[in-house]
Amino acid sequence: MxxxxxxxxxxxxxxxTEPIHRDAWFKVMAEYDLEFGNEWFEQWIGKSDRVLAESLERYYKVPASADLLQEKKRKTYHLMAAEFxxxxxxxxxxxxxxxxxxxxxxxxxxxxxxxxxxxxxxxxxxxxxxxxxxxxxxxxxxxxxxxxxxxxxxxxxxxxxxxxxxxxxxxxxxxxxxxxxxxxxxxxxxxxxxxxxxxxxxxxxxxxxxxxxx
Structure with missing residues (x-):
């Protein structure tokens, strides 16, 4: 062909950048006393931030909307990606x-x-x-x-x-x-x-x- x-x-x-995405999410989760390991995060690689944010709100009962979680992660990620x-x-x-x-x-x-x-x-x-x-x-x-x-x-x-x-x-x-x-x-x-x-x-x-x- x-x-x-x-x-x-x-x-x-x-x-x-996958480690940067992971670390940005972990930083946001820490605000809500959630801690996960790298193995847990592997299931989210290749999926959109929206899917993970909705899961945190729905299944992990994080007291914040998916929109807010996604925005916090984006701001954190932008700062980290621009540097690393x-x-x-x-x-x-x-x-x-x-x-x-x-x-x-x-x-x-x-x-x-x-x-x-x-x-x-x-x-x-x-x-x-x-x-x-x-x-x-x-x-x-x-x-x-x-x-x-x-x-x-x-x-x-x-x-x-x-x-x-x-x-x-x-x-x-x-x-x-x-x-x-x-x-x-x-x-x-x-x-x-x-x-x-x-x-x-x-x-x-x-x-x-x-x-x-x-």
Whole structure:
């Protein structure tokens, strides 16, 4: 297949921000005397802040609305991401090599503001022709809407798009959109990413494979 586009997830795929999301949430939870470990947080990776905020309100009986919890987390995350967000090893160099041969975009469950705080620090947005965030679609991953919109904005059919993802929900979304999916085990174990067409240990390995084979 002559692939013409690459659509990337952002958090946990291009940028090592999942620990920042986790720490921002833990800081908010501490205000309500809630403490959880890293293993507990793994179930929320790849899901929207809204889902976690609603769970805290509904099931953990936090005395605050989901809207308030989400806003507190966002403010905390923006401050932390603007200081600590960093691309995974090799990502910047390989994006620079790939951008001349592919149309490239991002499809992220993060909000416009969350993504902007990452780009403020990393400047990765300069590599992409389109960036689709949670604010632009009605249904987030694992629904395919985000990837369908990204391919449309790139002017490409879905079957000529590669996707690089790190979460089961993202892999499912891209496969349902009809795309060829490369998964990376930055955030989830290989067994949870079996729906992907290929699985790599690192983002650098996935991008290098694209560069070498296409």
């Amino acid at each position: 002559n692939y013409q586009g690459i659509i990337f997830d952002l958090d946990g795929t291009l940028v090592d 967000a960093a691309p995974f090893t090799g990502v910047e160099v390989l994006l620079g090599l790939l951008k001349d041969n592919f149309r490239m975009g991002i499809a992220t469950n993060s909000s416009d503001k969350d993504a902007a705080s990452v780009f403020q620090k990393t400047k990765l947005d300069t590599f992409f022709q389109t960036i689709v965030t949670a604010d632009m679609v009605d249904k987030l991953k694992p629904a395919p809407d985000m990837y369908l919109l990204a391919s449309k904005r790139l002017g490409l059919f879905t079957d000529v798009c590669l996707v690089v993802e790190d979460s089961p929900s993202g892999v499912k979304a891209a496969k349902e959109a009809g795309m060829y999916v490369l998964a990376v085990t930055n955030s989830h174990p290989e067994e949870s990413l079996k729906q992907a067409d290929k699985i790599f240990t690192t983002s650098q390995d996935a991008l290098q494979w694209i560069f070498d084979n296409h």
